Structures are given as structure tokens and as C-alpha cells.
Amino acid sequence: MIEYTKDDIDFEMAKRAYYWSSFDPEKRAVGEQESYCNTMKKMCDIATEKAISESQKAKAKEMLEHFKSKLISLYINYLSANSRCASVAVTGASKFNYGRNEKAITSAMNKSKELYDYIDYFAKNLRSEIEKLKPQETKDLEVQNRITKEIYQLAYYIINKESSLFKANARGRIETLAKNNIGLIDFMISEIRRVEQERNIKLFTDKNKIWDFFKSLQTKQENVAENKLEQYGYIELVYNYEQDRLQLFYPSKPDYETIGKLKKNGWHWSPSNSCWQRQLTSNAVYNAKNVILTK
Secondary structure, three states: OOOOOHHHOOHHHHHHOOOOOOOOHHHHHHHHHHHHHHHHHHHHHHHHHHOOOHHHHHHHHHHHHHHHHHHHHHHHHHHHHHOOOOOHHHHOOOOOOHHHHHHHHHHHHHHHHHHHHHHHHHHHHHHHHHHHOOOHHHHHHHHHHHHHHHHHHHHHHHHOOOOHHHHHHHHHHHHHHHHHOHHHHHHHHHHHHHHHHHHOOOOOOOOOHHHHHHHHHHHHHHHOOOOEEEEEOOEEEEEEOOOOEEEEEOOOOOOHHHHHHHHHOOOEEEOOOOEEEEEOOHHHHHHHHHHHOOO
16 A cells, blocks of 8 residues: 555664664564564555545555654654663673663653554554545445344344343344434334244334334434534544534544543543544533633
């Protein structure tokens, strides 16, 4: 998807990083270059697998270019910190400063954690951003397939008189799919009726509470307002009326100070939506505009 080589990580710099802590700094340097290339390959593979449309491919390429630049920078920071670490086995015990070395090791470990935390974060964010650009028709079809699968699974449990726990879990998954995809309620109801007729069974009695649940979701869909978006620099503030959430979308992972501020003010990270959010209330709106988005 984008070009990269092992030489993006300078060999001499990587070797110096292990000069005082390894008997074979050249081998460790090669290992760091290979680790970098493996990481880039992993991210490119994710992009190639997930990005189908041209808009998805363009977004993936843009994100990968940014990731490459950031990754190299984090590697430089880590290797620089590691170059101040030493091993008494390599340097010898004479005048070895254990206190200073302990601080250097702690610093290098922090830089390493920052590096690998970013890699994990980017992998999730890359998938999420590509998913956002998937055509709605494709998303709906995928959800429809999941709905049909769960309904058939419930039918199997009922026909084969499986554990009531299995049946309860299947019903719970159907309810969750309905709650998260209100626009497909009519499809879900028609699929339930179709499978009941096809298998000559009753998945839900006419008095089952799930029908009231479906009806309440349909009413909610009719009354829900259209989502609203406000832009604050590179940050998007979304009024998600359907999910009853106020959401903050950042272009990349916020710094630790901002994350701390978000958590302190009741915001929670939503992996499924790839944003920070809290319940949509007037207090949440005030907090977002006057506390979070105000430097």
C-alpha cells in the first residue's frame, strides 16, 4: 500500500542503542529493523484486506503515511533512550553507576511502551476508519446476514431442545442486534416469521416481551432526530440522537493530558464507535464546549 524499507531505521543508530547492553549490538540492530518492517507489513496487510473501495484505499494510504512517520519517530525516541542503558556484564563492574542505569532503563521502558501502545491503537483505528467508509448498503447486508444467522441459531436450539441458557443467549444477541440497528427491525421481524414458517416452530410466543421491545424501538426510530455535527478544528462533536450519546471524534489518539481530562469529566472511550462519548445531556454539551474543547 505504501513503500517502506529496513533502512527507514538507521542501522548505526540502532547498533548504538545496544552498544553498552549487548554482546552483539549488530544483531540487535538488525532485529529492530526487522521489527519495524514486520509492523509496517502488518498494517499494510490490514489495509489491503479491509480497504475495498477507492475512498477506503485513499484513507488507508493517508493513515499509513502518517503512521510510518510517527512510527519512525517513536523508534528513534526508544533507541535513543536505550542507548543510555548498560549491562554490567558488557561494561564491567568497575565504577558502574547502578542508580543512573536504573533511571535509564525506566526511561527506555517507558519509550518502548509508548511505541507499542501506539501500534496497538493504530491497528484498531485503521480498521475503524476504513469501516466508516464502507457503503451503507454493504453494512446493512452484513448485519442482515448476522440477524439471519442468529435467528437460525435460535431455531436450532429450540428444535433440538438445547439448554435454556443457550436459547436465552441467542435471544439476547437478537435483541442487541435490534437495538443497534433500529432501521432493520422490519427485516428482523419478517425473518423471524419466515424461519418460523420454514421450520414449523414458534421462536417467540405472541405474548413474548420481545414484541413490545421491537415496537418500542420502531417508535424510537420514528421520533429520533437527525444526528448533528459541529467542527472544532480537527475535532468533531457529534450529537448522536439515535444512541443518545454526545461524541468526540479525534483525528488521532489524544495526548495523555487530554485523555486524563476526558476521563475526569465523565467521558468514556467507545471502541465500537472509535470516539469518546457520554450521555447526551445539556451538562454534557456544556462540558464539551467549555471544558474539553477549550484549551
